[in-house]
Amino acid sequence: MFPKVKFEGLPREMIALRVSREIKEGSYVNLGIGIPTLVSNWTEGMDVVCQAEIGMLKTGALAEGDNVDQDLINASCQAITELPGSVYFDIAESFAMIRGGHIDVAVMGAYQVNTRGDYAGWSNPARGLFVGDVGGSMDLCAGAKKLFIAMEHITKGGEYKIVNELSYPATAMGKVSMIFTDLAVIEITPEGMVLKEVVAGLTPQDVQSVTEPKLIIAPNCKEMEL
Amino acid sequence: MKKVWPSLEEAIADIKDGAMIAVPGFFACGVPRALLQALIKKGTKNLTLACGCGPLLGAAEELKALTLNGQIKKVIDSYGLFRSASKGMQDPFEQAVRAGKIELEVFPMGTMAEKYRAGGAGIPAFYTPTGVGSVFEESDVSNIEKNRKPKETRIINGQKYVLEYALKPDYAFIHAHTGDREGNLRYAKTARNFNHVMATAAIVTIAEVENLVEAGGLAGDDVHTPGIYVNRMVKVPRPKFAITID
Numbered sequence: 001m002f003p004k005v006k007f008e009g010l011p012r013e014m015i016a017l018r019v020s021r022e023i024k025e026g027s028y029v030n031l032g033i034g035i036p037t038l039v040s041n042w043t044e045g046m047d048v049v050c051q052a053e054i055g056m057l058k059t060g061a062l063a064e065g066d067n068v069d070q071d072l073i074n075a076s077c078q079a080i081t082e083l084p085g086s087v088y089f090d091i092a093e094s095f096a097m098i099r100g101g102h103i104d105v106a107v108m109g110a111y112q113v114n115t116r117g118d119y120a121g122w123s124n125p126a127r128g129l130f131v132g133d134v135g136g137s138m139d140l141c142a143g144a145k146k147l148f149i150a151m152e153h154i155t156k157g158g159e160y161k162i163v164n165e166l167s168y169p170a171t172a173m174g175k176v177s178m179i180f181t182d183l184a185v186i187e188i189t190p191e192g193m194v195l196k197e198v199v200a201g202l203t204p205q206d207v208q209s210v211t212e213p214k215l216i217i218a219p220n221c222k223e224m225e226l
Numbered sequence: 227m228k229k230v231w232p233s234l235e236e237a238i239a240d241i242k243d244g245a246m247i248a249v250p251g252f253f254a255c256g257v258p259r260a261l262l263q264a265l266i267k268k269g270t271k272n273l274t275l276a277c278g279c280g281p282l283l284g285a286a287e288e289l290k291a292l293t294l295n296g297q298i299k300k301v302i303d304s305y306g307l308f309r310s311a312s313k314g315m316q317d318p319f320e321q322a323v324r325a326g327k328i329e330l331e332v333f334p335m336g337t338m339a340e341k342y343r344a345g346g347a348g349i350p351a352f353y354t355p356t357g358v359g360s361v362f363e364e365s366d367v368s369n370i371e372k373n374r375k376p377k378e379t380r381i382i383n384g385q386k387y388v389l390e391y392a393l394k395p396d397y398a399f400i401h402a403h404t405g406d407r408e409g410n411l412r413y414a415k416t417a418r419n420f421n422h423v424m425a426t427a428a429i430v431t432i433a434e435v436e437n438l439v440e441a442g443g444l445a446g447d448d449v450h451t452p453g454i455y456v457n458r459m460v461k462v463p464r465p466k467f468a469i470t471i472d
Contacts, residue, residue: 033471053335054252054279054416070255070467071403071414077253077471088415090422090450091252091278092343095336099356118359124311129324131332131369133305135279138362139336142355173359 002158003210009153009182010199010226017042017226018197019107019150019180027104028057030075030140032121035150036107037076051103053136055094058086075136098136099143106144108137110151110176111168112161115213117176117188119149120168132169141172153181153210160212162186162193183207185224192216197224229409229459230438234264237432237458241265241397244299246274248342248398248424251281253305254467256417258399260434260460262288265297265399272299276395278338278420280305282319284467293318298328302393304335310472323369332367337390339423344392346426346455353380353387363388398428400456401465405435406444409453418450425455434462 010018016038023029023039025047031037040050040059050059052075059074060081068079097103110121123132141147154161162179179186184207185197195215198207204217231237238261241247247265251257262285265273275282275298282289282301292298298319307323307330308314315321322328333341334356344352357363358379363386365374378389400421403414411433413421425431438461 052416054255054419056416068469069415070469071417073252073255073416073469075252077255077469079469082415088413088418091335091339091419092423095339099336099354122360127311127314129307129369130371131306131323131330131367133280133307133309134332134334134362134367135305136335138334138360139356142336142358170360 003154003160005209006154006158007183007202007206007210013038013041014226015150015180015182018185018224019148022148022178023048023105028102029105029107030098030103030144032108032137033076034109036109039107051097053094053098055089055091056086058083060086095136095139098139101143101145103140103144105146105148106140107148107150108140110149110161112163112166113149113176113179114163114166115188115192116174118166118173119171119176120166121171123169125168137171141175146177147175149176149179151181153183162211162213164212183210186215194218195221197222199224227408227453229453229456230407231458231460234260234434234460234462235268237460238264238268241268241270243270244272245270245397246276246395248276248395248428249281250278250400250420250424251284252279252416252419253281253471254284254469256401256413256419256421257281257285258401258434259285259288259465260462261399261432266291266295269295269297271297273297274300274302276393277301277303279303279335283308289319293322293328300329300331302331302333304333304338306330306332308472313472326370329368329370329373333390334362339420341390341393342420342423342427345394346423349392351389351391353382354390355385355387357388358386393427395428396430398424398431400425400431400433402433402435404437404439404444405433405459406439406441408441409456409459410444410449411435411451411456412444412448413450422451425451430457431455432458434460436462436464
């Protein structure tokens, strides 16, 4: 399904910045591939510890030049650095942390999200294969206390990503609590999708026009502050 | 204990056609690259390569050779395909998967980790919340349709769980930073990933080590994998990898 219009939204780094504002001090977070990874650029200096499912707590900044060590990468397969207090562990321990409910917030990308908080992110049917790269996404959905989605509001081809029903294979059902896009911040509630913030220059009606489900506009819906 | 073998060739000489080999690594990080190269040279066929997070994408040249040599029957992984669809279309492994010539069976990464942990710990199967609400709850996820066996689920304390089975590969290929002559291993940073659990799960564990030290060269408190899990060790040069996810 295609919305009729397309709006110029925030760059990916700014979506990541807005996500970072929603992460409380003292949180353990896990960041997925894509926009979520960029969130760590904005949590530096905060009392937030990033867990990488490869088996590391307290991931540091990206490594450059002589600092690149092929034995030290994050879950997005980027060379990174360690920090004082960084720790390494094996993969079964890493997923025990994830599945066992020890991660406060997981931030993931998505192809589609619906009103019930179901989301699709692991397999693109356009690829024409029953199998896909599931990685650790479903474990994070099963175990993280909160699941945030950070993504573009519509696809590059102009299709809805916030949909009535998923047409892509589901990653998890009913797990998403908030969606952060280049246009808006939306909270998923038992009543439906609540529009909380809209990017500067757009109206709630503009956001509705590129969102398939009917949005509930929060009484205190405001312009997104960055 | 005689654990140090003179060469990779001798250490893998008894691997027969049809074996299941565990291959650790998170993309290129922590992959037993020298052992994979020895396996290509040996030419063993009909292999099942049990992975965890795309080590064969990290060791792309080795994957290409294993595919083109017709050595692979099946790959088990959470991340078996190149992320880039266009790169995937060019890749001989994905072409073989699309044609049904190689089976690709997929599980969530944490389920893969637990399959090896359980395999090494004498637990035959386990219930996990991971995958509930997705196709992973319904059946095995394989490109080969007839192999999509239904999965069992169970409600425990009001929540649904999926039954997954332990994996006990015939062999594990391990890459460690340091090994001592007792077979104790220590890994470097995030290169540990699947190495330890796979070493515990396999019937025969073969480790390539960048550094080989005498007993006592690794302090007892610094060992990640106790030597009881390690059968054979060979010293190898430090491998070199490109760090890429594509």
